[in-house]
Amino acid sequence: MKPIRYKEDMVNEFLKNGYWTHETFYDFWERNAREYGDKEALVDSKYRLTWAEAKRLVDAMAVSWVEMGIPKHSRMIVQSPNSVYGFLARIACERAGLISLTVYPYLRQRELEYMVERTQASAVIILTMYNKFNYLEMYEGLQKQFPHLKNIFLFDDEVPASAPAGTYSLTSIVNERAQKPVSESALAERRLDPIWDVALLTTTSGTTGIPKLVEWPTAPRVCTSKARVDIWNLSKDDITMAIAPHAGGAAGTLTYFAAPLAGAKTVMLEEFSPDGALALIEKERATAIGVVPTHLVRMLDADASKYDLSSLRFIRSAGGYLSPQIAEEAEKAFGASITSDLGTQDMGSVSGCRVEDSRDLRRRTVGRMLPGNQVRLVDESGKNEVPDGEPGVLYFRGPHAPAGYYRDEELTATVFDPNGWTTTGDIVKFDQECLWILGRAKDMIIRGGQNIYPAEIEGLLNDHPKVVSVAVVGYPDREMGERACAYVIPRNGREFTFQEMVDFLKSKNIAMFKLPERLEIVAEFPTVGDSGKVNKEVLKKEIKEKVASEGKS
Numbered sequence: 021m022k023p024i025r026y027k028e029d030m031v032n033e034f035l036k037n038g039y040w041t042h043e044t045f046y047d048f049w050e051r052n053a054r055e056y057g058d059k060e061a062l063v064d065s066k067y068r069l070t071w072a073e074a075k076r077l078v079d080a081m082a083v084s085w086v087e088m089g090i091p092k093h094s095r096m097i098v099q100s101p102n103s104v105y106g107f108l109a110r111i112a113c114e115r116a117g118l119i120s121l122t123v124y125p126y127l128r129q130r131e132l133e134y135m136v137e138r139t140q141a142s143a144v145i146i147l148t149m150y151n152k153f154n155y156l157e158m159y160e161g162l163q164k165q166f167p168h169l170k171n172i173f174l175f176d177d178e179v180p181a182s183a184p185a186g187t188y189s190l191t192s193i194v195n196e197r198a199q200k201p202v203s204e205s206a207l208a209e210r211r212l213d214p215i216w217d218v219a220l221l222t223t224t225s226g227t228t229g230i231p232k233l234v235e236w237p238t239a240p241r242v243c244t245s246k247a248r249v250d251i252w253n254l255s256k257d258d259i260t261m262a263i264a265p266h267a268g269g270a271a272g273t274l275t276y277f278a279a280p281l282a283g284a285k286t287v288m289l290e291e292f293s294p295d296g297a298l299a300l301i302e303k304e305r306a307t308a309i310g311v312v313p314t315h316l317v318r319m320l321d322a323d324a325s326k327y328d329l330s331s332l333r334f335i336r337s338a339g340g341y342l343s344p345q346i347a348e349e350a351e352k353a354f355g356a357s358i359t360s361d362l363g364t365q366d367m368g369s370v371s372g373c374r375v376e377d378s379r380d381l382r383r384r385t386v387g388r389m390l391p392g393n394q395v396r397l398v399d400e401s402g403k404n405e406v407p408d409g410e411p412g413v414l415y416f417r418g419p420h421a422p423a424g425y426y427r428d429e430e431l432t433a434t435v436f437d438p439n440g441w442t443t444t445g446d447i448v449k450f451d452q453e454c455l456w457i458l459g460r461a462k463d464m465i466i467r468g469g470q471n472i473y474p475a476e477i478e479g480l481l482n483d484h485p486k487v488v489s490v491a492v493v494g495y496p497d498r499e500m501g502e503r504a505c506a507y508v509i510p511r512n513g514r515e516f517t518f519q520e521m522v523d524f525l526k527s528k529n530i531a532m533f534k535l536p537e538r539l540e541i542v543a544e545f546p547t548v549g550d551s552g553k554v555n556k557e558v559l560k561k562e563i564k565e566k567v568a569s570e571g572k573s
Contacts, residue, residue: 062074062108095121119220142169220236221234235424252374260287260310269339343482373385389416399412400461410449467502477525505540
């Protein structure tokens with residue numbers, strides 16, 4: 021299945037400059053089995069596999085699907101909690117020339133109906149039951165809706181008697197097939213071209229609740245993974261740990277994509293609890309963990325001093341906003357650096373901080389542009405580049421971008437221009453070679469003709485000891501056009517007043533026009549889909565209506 025956006029000249033450019041190669045992710049598993057065969061590769065509560073054992077099971081899984089007659093390029097949905105077999109299934113799809121779509125365990129019929137229909141998936145891989153929910157029953161219903169969904173593979177060792185035809189125990193199939201020789205030539209024929217074949221699909225978070233699907237060959241993902249290995253200084257001696265679901269970027273980027281390139285081991289935490297996570301870090305001597313900010317907050321509420329966390333080197337937090345205050349607390353409590361970066365599933369990876377970067381750079385910036393990324397900063401019209409040193413809307417192109425939205429050229433063209441340029445919509449500036457996010461173009465507040473960048477105010481207010489998190493939005497004003505309102509979540513229910521906010525910001529020596537003219541105290545923020553990102557559109561609507569009602573009273 022050819023990617024819809026890539027063109028010969030762009031491909032040749034990235035190949036010539038060494039950003040893209042003809043490597044697949046399986047190539048690194050094969051190398052690791054050859055060079056570090058007896059070294060542990062994957063661990064969960066049930067399995068401990070070496071690289072040699074992992075490769076053997078991957079080959080057995082892949083060849084089983086080939087021998088069952090599943091055509092090359094078929095789409096396969098992997099819905100799995102953190103587990104060794106969930107990992108093996110993803111890489112086995114690539115090995116068998118199948119296109120994998122790995123989704124979160126908490127997705128249900130509404131989201132999955134769209135994905136099964138849109139991808140014309142021929143198979144799924146699931147647990148029969150997980151967290152008291154019957155996945156087999158749900159997919160049996162989906163099979164009746166979509167006849168192309170022919171096979172259900174279970175991570176369970178046995179198939180329930182009530183299961184529909186075409187249901188198999190994946191573990192049983194693999195363990196039996198692994199006892200027999202595997203034809204390398206049969207699998208070689210199924211090899212996906214790293215550039216000209218779609219290899220995997222990822223989902224985006226959207227305001228509609230139904231994710232969009234993004235298609236990826238392996239070349240851009242390998243390219244980004246190599247960049248992450250470099251900025252994180254990953255090596256075969258690292259032990260990475262998936263605390264967040266491996267299906268998402270917070271843990272998946274670290275464990276599924278980057279760790280095998282370095283030959284690093286991965287540990288899977290199946291079910292999160294603060295003490296369970298901390299105990300597993302201690303037990304496995306994890307050096308790097310992948311989390312969402314909520315995990316860090318809950319782990320901070322536990323007594324970390326009970327655990328030996330001295331092995332921990334860095335924390336990859338993604339999938340939502342992490343306030344500098346929480347990051348500071350986490351670094352002190354866990355003795356590890358927290359990295360930050362910029363990227364989206366729709367547009368690819370943009371930049372990232374190095375583990376050894378200063379505290380200020382890791383807190384205030386999203387690091388340096390990744391190798392091969394070109395960048396330009398333009399004014400709000402999107403046409404004119406701004407002078408050096410001035411803030412502008414970020415536009416970029418490079419080898420870390422996906423092929424576009426799955427089988428949708430029209431939608432893809434709304435994100436990428438014909439030359440591959442795209443924008444996150446962020447207003448940024450460059451300083452100390454790093455990218456400083458000042459806000460999104462649509463969130464910029466124009467007060468009396470002067471621009472207020474919400475991220476600048478948010479960054480300052482997040483340093484206040486009483487503030488857990490803050491979101492600054494604009495609201496209409498007859499005199500000034502717009503004014504700024506700060507929504508604040510206080511720490512532990514403490515009182516935080518408007519005057520405290522103003523005095524604190526004045527102490528930072530910022531221009532007076534940047535001071536928010538309203539303060540709203542809330543317990544939580546609305547979020548966009550399952551991304552954890554603050555939905556500022558909801559806040560803008562809320563404050564607009566509140567100000568309007570006050571004007572009428």
